[in-house]
Amino acid sequence: MKVTVRYFGKIQEVTDLSEEHWDIAESLTIDAFRAYLIEKYPALKNETYQLAVNQELLDLNKTIPAMAEIAVLPPFSGG
Amino acid sequence: MKVTVRYFGKIQEVTDLSEEHWDIAESLTIDAFRAYLIEKYPALKNETYQLAVNQELLDLNKTIPAMAEIAVLPPFSGG
Amino acid sequence: MTDKKKKPKRVFVEGPISPEKIATSIAHHQVKTNIGAHDIFLGQVRADEIDGKTVQAIEYSAHEEMAENLFHEIRESAFEKYDLTCMHIYHSLGKVNTGEICLFVFTSSKHRQMAMDACRYLVEEIKAKVPVFGKELFEDNSHQWKVNT
Amino acid sequence: MTDKKKKPKRVFVEGPISPEKIATSIAHHQVKTNIGAHDIFLGQVRADEIDGKTVQAIEYSAHEEMAENLFHEIRESAFEKYDLTCMHIYHSLGKVNTGEICLFVFTSSKHRQMAMDACRYLVEEIKAKVPVFGKELFEDNSHQWKVNT
Numbered sequence: 001m002k003v004t005v006r007y008f009g010k011i012q013e014v015t016d017l018s019e020e021h022w023d024i025a026e027s028l029t030i031d032a033f034r035a036y037l038i039e040k041y042p043a044l045k046n047e048t049y050q051l052a053v054n055q056e057l058l059d060l061n062k063t064i065p066a067m068a069e070i071a072v073l074p075p076f077s078g079g
Numbered sequence: 080m081k082v083t084v085r086y087f088g089k090i091q092e093v094t095d096l097s098e099e100h101w102d103i104a105e106s107l108t109i110d111a112f113r114a115y116l117i118e119k120y121p122a123l124k125n126e127t128y129q130l131a132v133n134q135e136l137l138d139l140n141k142t143i144p145a146m147a148e149i150a151v152l153p154p155f156s157g158g
Numbered sequence: 159m160t161d162k163k164k165k166p167k168r169v170f171v172e173g174p175i176s177p178e179k180i181a182t183s184i185a186h187h188q189v190k191t192n193i194g195a196h197d198i199f200l201g202q203v204r205a206d207e208i209d210g211k212t213v214q215a216i217e218y219s220a221h222e223e224m225a226e227n228l229f230h231e232i233r234e235s236a237f238e239k240y241d242l243t244c245m246h247i248y249h250s251l252g253k254v255n256t257g258e259i260c261l262f263v264f265t266s267s268k269h270r271q272m273a274m275d276a277c278r279y280l281v282e283e284i285k286a287k288v289p290v291f292g293k294e295l296f297e298d299n300s301h302q303w304k305v306n307t
Numbered sequence: 308m309t310d311k312k313k314k315p316k317r318v319f320v321e322g323p324i325s326p327e328k329i330a331t332s333i334a335h336h337q338v339k340t341n342i343g344a345h346d347i348f349l350g351q352v353r354a355d356e357i358d359g360k361t362v363q364a365i366e367y368s369a370h371e372e373m374a375e376n377l378f379h380e381i382r383e384s385a386f387e388k389y390d391l392t393c394m395h396i397y398h399s400l401g402k403v404n405t406g407e408i409c410l411f412v413f414t415s416s417k418h419r420q421m422a423m424d425a426c427r428y429l430v431e432e433i434k435a436k437v438p439v440f441g442k443e444l445f446e447d448n449s450h451q452w453k454v455n456t
Contacts, residue, residue: 008370009440010452052438055373071370071438077453078369078398078439079270079350079410079430087221088291089303131289134224150221150289156304157218157225157249157290158201158261158281158419177337181330184349188326188406191354197426198347200333204417205340257337268353270430277346278423 001026001066005037009074014043024064031060033070049074080105080145084116088153093122103143110139112149128153169229170222170251174258175200183246187266193243195270197277201261203254211296215255216304221289222251232283240276242267247280249290318378319371319400323407324349332395336415342392344419346426350410352403360445364404365453370438371400381432389425391416396429398439 003022007015024033030051038044050057052071053064064070082101086094103112109130117123129136131150132143143149180198187193206213229247236245244266254260263280267273285306292304329347336342355362378396385394392415399409412429416422434455441453 006370008438009368009442052370052373055370055376071373073370073438074440074452075454076434076436076438077441077455078367078374078437079434079455085221087289088219088293131221131224134221134227150224152221152289153291153303154305155285155287155289156292156306157220157288158285158306177330177333180333181326184326184329184408187351188408191352191405193351193406194353196347196349196351198345198349199419199423200345200347201419202336202342202345202415203340204343256340257342259333259337270348270350274348274423274427274430281419281423 003064003066003068003070006069006071008071011044011047011049011072011074014047015041015072026066027063029061029063030058033064034060037072044072047074082143082145082147082149085148085150087150090123090126090128090151090153093126094120094151105145106142108140108142109137112143113139116151123151126153167246169226169247169249170220171248172250173252174250174254174260175248175262176259179248180259180262180264183262183264187244190243190266192268193266194268195273196264196266197270197273198265199261199263199277199281200259202259203256205256206294208294208296208302211298211300213256213294214297215253215295216260217253217293217295218249218251218260219291219293220251225249225288225290228288229284232280232287235283236265236276236280239279240265240267240272242272242276245276245280247284249284249288253295316395318375318396318398319369320397321399321401323399323403323409324397324411325408328397329408329411329413332411332413336393339392339415341417342415343417344422345413345415346419346422347414348410348412348426348430349408351408352405354405355443357443357445357451360447360449362405362443363446364402364444365409366402366442366444366450367398367400367409368440368442369400374437374439377437378433381429381436384432385414385425385429388428389414389416389421391421391425394425394429396433398433398437402444
């Protein structure tokens with residue numbers, strides 16, 4: 001199933017792109033997705049980030065729905 | 080000895096003047112002065128106020144120095 | 159830049175405090191690039207209804223010399239308690255209509271916590287300790303004396 | 308007058324927030340004569356020195372849709388927790404130079420306590436929960452990513 005992966009702030013510098021489309025297995029947990037992410041971008045191992053699925057920060061054992069937007073968010077620094 | 084007595088806010092409405100000069104006994108305490116004040120302006124009995132001697136709120140048993148300014152201050156309502 | 163060392167500035171201003179005065183004060187702080195946070199408190203005159211009559215304005219009077227000295231003491235104590243870059247206080251005297259601003263407290267610091275804590279401290283100290291008296295004027299020319307809560 | 312019922316307003320603005328914008332916002336509240344207290348928090352970009360280099364500006368980016376939704380949720384939760392008349396939040400996107408303002412939080416209430424408590428709540432919530440990212444730019448064109456403390 002298709003998902004959109006978006007990168008922000010410092011993470012965007014590691015991945016060198018702001019958005020891409022992935023084809024992933026159904027019933028994939030957020031935690032398992034995280035492993036794929038590090039496989040593709042090993043440098044992310046050294047970074048702090050959270051994953052927001054459809055704009056929500058969910059538990060790592062939740063599964064990702066089809067057509068989801070997965071945002072890779074570095075630490076916030078607004079204000 | 081001479082002192083200046085000043086009235087503010089609502090108290091000024093009771094005394095109907097803003098300032099007067101009194102000749103008082105030496106070693107008069109603030110508390111004793113208070114008694115004179117109510118003798119002169121009986122309506123002050125119903126009012127809440129503090130006495131500041133030379134701009135300081137002192138204990139009632141302190142004595143008043145010569146040439147003092149005694150301010151009769153109703154409750155504050157700044158801001 | 160070092161407000162701390164200046165002579166006591168006059169806090170009282172005649173009449174209401176304008177939004178433009180506040181903007182000018184904010185703009186003056188843009189050269190101070192060690193500031194990370196400002197906190198501003200504004201007191202505005204409310205059209206309270208009391209016994210069926212509505213407040214139109216508050217007329218402020220004060221023991222001015224005593225009040226200015228107390229404002230100065232409160233400022234100094236705030237500079238001691240909090241790590242502030244700047245601090246400004248303005249309070250109206252005379253008539254301030256409902257909807258207009260009568261108190262402007264402005265604190266600036268490197269970090270937000272200090273600016274916010276100091277601003278709150280100042281407002282509470284001013285309300286509790288400074289001999290300012292507000293006369294609430296009603297539309298029928300009657301009045302009552304305000305008491306801080 | 309009833310900000311509560313309006314549709315979500317956009318919080319993000321392009322570039323710095325001007326003192327004039329703040330003055331205009333204050334002036335708009337002078338018709339609301341049930342307000343007795345305003346609290347305003349301003350975040351200003353600091354010229355921090357890091358490893359011998361000085362910050363010249365912060366360039367803000369965000370997950371905009373997610374951030375706007377979170378701003379809206381934070382606003383709603385503040386209206387539930389505190390008895391407020393009005394509340395406004397503006398946050399910069401893009402480049403904001405040192406000394407310029409990047410965050411403007413404005414709360415208004417009948418009484419001071421509510422306005423001050425709500426303002427502090429909003430600032431903390433925004434800093435902790437909203438996906439905004441600040442890139443600190445140095446004079447030599449290098450940069451580092453800011454992390455909130």
